[in-house]
Amino acid sequence: EIVLTQSPGTLSLSPGERATLSCRASQSVSSNYLAWYQQKPGQAPRLLIYGAFTRATGIPDRFSGSGSGTDFTLTISRLEPEDFAVYYCQQYGSSPLTFGGGTKVEIK
């Protein structure tokens, strides 16, 4: 099973700032099948990025994904008020599918 470790656990930033979230895998993620999700309280997760860097339909271009192998990054170029949420990475290159523990982006 691939273990995904997200860091930091919490990121305290102000609107307009840049957010950089990390996801590290315990072994290489096959075909870079790495996704990122955003979850707000009381809501289901929303797909942001798949295949490590491809934005899902309707996702603003301030969200970008990068990385390969075992190290992946989600960057939010300029935080909007609606971006404060919890973010999860997920690998879907091998079964069982696994999620990271999440990074909470909170308002400073």
Add this chain to the structure above:
Amino acid sequence: QVQLVQSGAEVKRPGSSVKVSCKASGGTFSSYSISWVRQAPGQGLEWMGGILPVFGTVNYAQKFQGRVTITADKSTSTAYMELSSLRSEDTAMYYCARGLRSAYDVDAFDIWGQGTMVTVSS
């Protein structure tokens, strides 16, 4: 626009079973995988397993093997997740989620149900 609509909240006794449904509307059902993901209160996301209805293939996370059964009824575009031998640690929100790509049995999830809260309590 595909939507996944799940059945309502459940309260169950320890040792019993729960069956949650997930009905797809507005698009093709059989050729996309449906997975079940749970989230305990205040915790992260945990994949339980998934099914690709067109082939009938099912994958389970080893943690739940023997306790979870995932099925799909193509005639009603509905997927089901049954979890048995419930214990308090199974108290969680249970989500169904659709795979992104047609005919892939494991995938990222682009469409999610609204969630079904299952509470296990004596």
